[in-house]
Amino acid sequence: MDRPIRVVVAKPGLDGHDRGAKVVARALRDAGMEVIYTGLRQTPEQIAETAIQEDADCVAMSILSGAHNHLFPKVVNLLKERGADDILVVGGGVIPEDDIPGLIEAGIAGIFTPGTPTSVTIDFIKNNIKRK
């Protein structure tokens, strides 16, 4: 594939900690991707809309507040409603082990918890985006 992969990196919910999201954004940039960075406190509607306008291949979200079970699936559903379910959705942040199966079930393709090397996230995105 010649074109760069486009990833929306977003912070849904109300926590103000975007260090992790910025580290991931930087790593994806260095892996040759175009990273659209949205900033803090985005609603699921804003994130889905951004992904559509930017024609993103992937939405990568980070949550540290514990609202992941609510917000991650909401973004997946909004994208589905708009016929944009070919956009890969991944999540990261402080997410308890026990919540992961439910999130995967809800359509989040990958969950990356603290300590995951950025190379794992990069490879996952490269290997799983649905559009060639």
Add this chain to the structure above:
Amino acid sequence: MDIKAGLLNNDKRAAARLISMMENGEPEAVQIIKECYNMTGHARIIGITGPPGVGKSTVTDKLAKQLRKEGKQVGIVAVDPTSPFTGGAILGDRVRMADLNNDPGVFIRSMGTRGALGGLSKAVHGAVKVLDIFGMDYIFIETVGVGQSEIDIVKLADTVIMVMVPGLGDDIQAIKAGIMEIGDIFAVNKSDRDDAERTAAEIEAMLDFNRNEEYRPPVLNIIARDNKGIEKLLELIEKHWEYENKSGSYKQKKLNRLRTEIMDIFRDEVMKTLYSISENTNIINELAQKVMDKQMDPYTAADRLMDEFTNNQRNN
């Protein structure tokens, strides 16, 4: 997805996809633009340029919000630099435009420069056409943070707003050639800082040397964060537009712009052919070797390549 039908049917996803296809140089995308080209020309195209960190995104955000109050549809194309080393980019202009995300009358697209050097990306032309066909009334193009000579925005915008801030340099900066020559309106942002008046005065002094007696670019102190001066800025945009139309300079400008655009498209096609020659034959390597061995000079080598190019064109 039927892109063309979607584009004409107000489907943002189709418009977004078409912009990507233009960005990736897909021939189907050019075909769609060809078929819809008659629908372009409705949107007013406003360029927002200036050095990094002066507040271009915030100015764009506030202008867009003001226009939305008037019921206008607003498109925004925001360009940020692509890394020349990895091809990656952080496109961060949306951070300052977060509450425009939910507005159905706004379409924002971020782009990496992907190797272009003039402050825009090559695909900005395409993106602007797509948004124009899509029915936007105003299209803002936010350039990368410019230094002194990235002036490609004049090839596209009806009105160029040069955003400055106090304290970037003394008045000798203001008389240098390059970006300071392309502003139709100068906005001194962050004017709650020291020296805002002086910065405006220095720009005014630079403008005193301008030859054009009919139109003198206005200089305006604004504080975009607090929405101060934004309404006035919109008025100045309208005034510039009126002047351009009344004086006939718009027609001339547009004609010049189209000339440049045709030549740019032509040059890209030539380069594509040249790359395919270099990929499919060994001629460039052979010529380089000959120049290396002093059997040929590089000018003659280029002539030979031109022969090859013309032959290639004739055979196709």
